[in-house]
Amino acid sequence: MQIKSGVEQAMCILVMLATQRNGEAVTSDTISERLDVSPSFLKKIMRMLVVKKIITSTSGKNGGFQLAKDVDDIQLLEVFEAIEGVSPFLKTTNLVQHIFSDQKTAQAGEKIMKQAFDHAEQSYRSELASYSLGVLLRETFKVGDLQQFDWNGIRRV
Known part of the structure; x- marks a missing residue:
């Protein structure tokens, strides 16, 4: 399984939004410039985050994007599902039944395989659910309070 680059973005x-000074809005242009990614693709990613109520969007002179909730209330699973969706990792097509004439054996094998993948997926999602954005940031910066920046005022060099 390969996760889409949109999850990283x-x-x-x-x-950026979590470390923005005083929780002020950050413009999509600022984010696009800082990440050096296509503005149109970035807006698609941001729209997915807005739809899932992870961030908010405000239009106007002082508009931009902000977190919709506290960093400790944003699970990495939410972010993953906002971009990747919630479809199961494995979708069977009963292809194994073309191999064996004994359909009972084929169905039993398919069931066991599906259970293994379902268990792996459940573990994967459970692990992502155990991390919040806040935990990730505090562990990364090794601080209790997150450092804040004025991303709208910082230009990429």
């Missing part, structure tokens, strides 16, 4: 967007 979503995490970077959230890091």
Whole structure:
């Protein structure tokens, strides 16, 4: 399984919003410039985060994007599902039944395989649910209070 690059971009967007001075809005242009990614693709990612109520969007002169909730209330699973969706990792097509004439054996094998993948997926999602954006940031910066920046005022060099 390969996770879409949009998950990494979503995490970077959230890091910027979480560390923005006084929780002020950050413009999509600022984020796009800082991450050096296409503005149109970035807006699609941000829209997915808005739809899932992870961030908010405000239009106007002082508009931009902000976190919709506290960093400790944003699970990495939410971010993953906002970008990747919630479909199961494995979708069977009963292909194994074409191999064996004994359909009972084929069905039993398929069931066991599906259970293994379902268990792995459950573990994967459970692990992501155990981390919040706040925990990730505090562990990364090794601080209790997050450092704040004025991302709208910082230009990439």
